[in-house]
Amino acid sequence: MNFRDVELLSTYLDGQLNPSDSTRLESRLKTDLELAAVMDDLRAARGTLRQLPSRRAPRNFTLTAKMVGLKPPLPRAYPIFRFASVFAALLFFLSYATNLVAPRLSATSAPYGYGVGGGGGCSEEEPCEAAPALEMPAAPQEPFAATEAPVATEAPLLAEAPATTETPMATAALAMAPTQMAIAPTEMPLTAEDSARVVETPSAKNGEPESTNGIPPEVQNEVPVSYIWLIGFAVVAVLSALVAYLLRLSAIRKWRRRVG
Amino acid sequence: MNEPALIQDAQHGDLDAFNTLVLHYQDMVFNVALRILGDDELAADAAQEAFISAFRSINSFRGGSFKAWLMRTVTNACYDELRRQKRRPTTPLEPDTNDGEEMDSPRWLADPNMSPEQEAEANELEHAIQHCLENLPTDFRVVVVMADIQGLDYSEVATATRVPLGTIKSRLARARLRLRECLQGFEELLPASFRLGERRSV
Numbered sequence: 371m372n373f374r375d376v377e378l379l380s381t382y383l384d385g386q387l388n389p390s391d392s393t394r395l396e397s398r399l400k401t402d403l404e405l406a407a408v409m410d411d412l413r414a415a416r417g418t419l420r421q422l423p424s425r426r427a428p429r430n431f432t433l434t435a436k437m438v439g440l441k442p443p444l445p446r447a448y449p450i451f452r453f454a455s456v457f458a459a460l461l462f463f464l465s466y467a468t469n470l471v472a473p474r475l476s477a478t479s480a481p482y483g484y485g486v487g488g489g490g491g492c493s494e495e496e497p498c499e500a501a502p503a504l505e506m507p508a509a510p511q512e513p514f515a516a517t518e519a520p521v522a523t524e525a526p527l528l529a530e531a532p533a534t535t536e537t538p539m540a541t542a543a544l545a546m547a548p549t550q551m552a553i554a555p556t557e558m559p560l561t562a563e564d565s566a567r568v569v570e571t572p573s574a575k576n577g578e579p580e581s582t583n584g585i586p587p588e589v590q591n592e593v594p595v596s597y598i599w600l601i602g603f604a605v606v607a608v609l610s611a612l613v614a615y616l617l618r619l620s621a622i623r624k625w626r627r628r629v630g
Numbered sequence: 631m632n633e634p635a636l637i638q639d640a641q642h643g644d645l646d647a648f649n650t651l652v653l654h655y656q657d658m659v660f661n662v663a664l665r666i667l668g669d670d671e672l673a674a675d676a677a678q679e680a681f682i683s684a685f686r687s688i689n690s691f692r693g694g695s696f697k698a699w700l701m702r703t704v705t706n707a708c709y710d711e712l713r714r715q716k717r718r719p720t721t722p723l724e725p726d727t728n729d730g731e732e733m734d735s736p737r738w739l740a741d742p743n744m745s746p747e748q749e750a751e752a753n754e755l756e757h758a759i760q761h762c763l764e765n766l767p768t769d770f771r772v773v774v775v776m777a778d779i780q781g782l783d784y785s786e787v788a789t790a791t792r793v794p795l796g797t798i799k800s801r802l803a804r805a806r807l808r809l810r811e812c813l814q815g816f817e818e819l820l821p822a823s824f825r826l827g828e829r830r831s832v
Contacts, residue, residue, distance in 0.1 A: 373803070380803035384777070386784050412803075415810040419778040422759055423752070427660040428674055431681050432649040438685050440645060 371404055379409050383416060442625030448617045455610035462603035465595035472594050637696060640688050648685050655697070656681075658780060659704045665775040666708040668764050676711045680704040694789065698782065701790035705772055712768060755816075762812035769793075770805040777802055 381387045382395050399406050435441075631654055639647035659680055663673035680703045691699050763771055769791075776782045776790060777798075788795045 376807060377799055377803040380806055381799050384784070384802075386799070411810045412806050415806050415813060416778050418759065418813055419774065419809065420781075422665070422756060422779055424657065425661055425664060427656045427677065428670065430653065431656045431659070431674075431678050432652050433645060433681060433685055435645060438645070438682055440643070 371402070371408065375405060376408060376412070379405070379412055383409070383412055442622050444621050445617050448614055448621070451610045451614035451617065455607050455614060458603045458607035458610060462600060462607055465600050465603060469593040469595055469600070633696060637688070637691065640685065641691070645685070648688065651696075652681050655700055658697070659700060662701065662704050662775055662780055663708055665760070665763060665779055666705070666768070666771055667711055668760055672711055672715075676707040677704065679710070680707040683707065695786050698786035698789040701776060701780075701782065701786070702792070705776075705790055708772070709768070758813065758816035762809050762816075765812055766805055766808055770801050770808070773798055773801040774805040774809065778806075 378387065378391065378395055382392060387395065399409060631650065633651070633654075636647045636651050640651065656677065660673055660677045663676040663680070664670065667673050667676060680700070683706070684700055684703045687703070763775070766774065772791060773787055773793075776787045777784070782790065784795055784798050787793075787798050791798070793801075
């Protein structure tokens with residue numbers, strides 16, 4: 371007897387042997403005592419295993435939504451409002467950032483543009499802007515004289531620059547300087563460099579009003595994105611988020627009521 | 631119980647339908663886990679894991695025997711638990727009392743209809759069988775638990791274990807032989823009708 375016979379016996383016990391093999395095995399069992407004894411042992415072992423009592427589960431294994439990470443079905447409109455909220459918020463921040471940065475960028479690039487016209491270009495041969503600066507302290511009743519003390523101290527340095535090239539326009543600009551500079555202390559204290567730069571800008575020479583930080587008023591006032599749009603984006607973002615939140619809250623409450 | 635309809639509902643995410651299936655199969659799943667793992671608490675954990683896993687992957691059920699498919703998930707959960715056990719210290723079969731001492735005749739094995747003597751004998755027999763089962767290699771134990779203890783047919787066992795039918799027959803025969811040898815050591819515990827014969831060499 372070999373293992374193949376044991377396998378046949380085991381399969382026969384379970385009634386899984388095909389009819390021809392079953393007939394052959396049954397005839398062998400009648401004559402082969404050893405085979406019959408093994409058959410009895412297998413049957414006894416199998417019967418013993420089946421004696422094992424079936425135990426009741428110690429508790430119910432029913433699942434909860436939390437256990438399986440089940441989420442409530444959200445309304446179809448929910449992702450639309452969520453997306454709208456995120457998109458509007460992005461637009462708002464981008465617009466706000468653009469408005470914040472754009473005037474500064476144009477302000478930093480502006481002096482080069484003004485210089486091209488010929489009026490703002492300064493060189494050793496034509497130190498045009500130095501001359502007005504040194505005359506500033508001399509202007510009577512200057513409202514910013516107190517804050518502009520450094521200019522006065524640096525005046526001797528600038529005084530060395532030839533002032534002979536000064537044009538009548540420059541003197542006109544100088545006359546305007548006290549009025550426009552009077553705004554300066556409310557916005558930002560001026561340094562000597564700032565005051566010199568203000569005086570050297572062509573607009574000053576042309577007698578046009580100018581802000582103290584070197585940004586022309588037309589650049590400052592013109593923002594790339596209108597404030598109306600900004601407010602619109604903010605409103606859309608907040609309202610969409612609110613609607614999405616309410617939709618989600620309502621769906622969760624309904625689902626919890628249903629699930630228990 | 632309309633099993634196909636419940637399965638279909640569960641596949642659409644209906645947890646209540648799945649829980650009806652859980653209540654129907656939980657004893658069987660727990661018993662399979664208990665016989666494979668040999669520990670009540672581990673078996674309960676494995677059964678719970680099996681049901682969670684079954685719900686999450688119920689869409690992979692494509693028909694056939696749901697019982698066999700469920701057996702596959704519990705077998706996988708048991709294999710996972712056995713792998714975890716290898717990485718950490720083993721826990722005793724007998725649960726501890728409140729004092730931390732092992733129970734000789736645990737209450738969890740008790741049947742209220744039995745006399746104290748019968749209860750003691752049943753407990754000892756159960757211990758003996760469980761001891762012999764645990765001496766089997768895991769692959770053999772899984773097959774013998776499903777076929778001989780739970781009464782699954784060969785094709786269901788093959789589905790549950792993803793093993794060819796021929797391998798199932800072979801494993802079952804070997805497992806029965808080994809169990810026969812092991813149980814001979816507990817002959818006095820066995821019922822008279824199941825007393826094994828003299829030990830024979832094969």
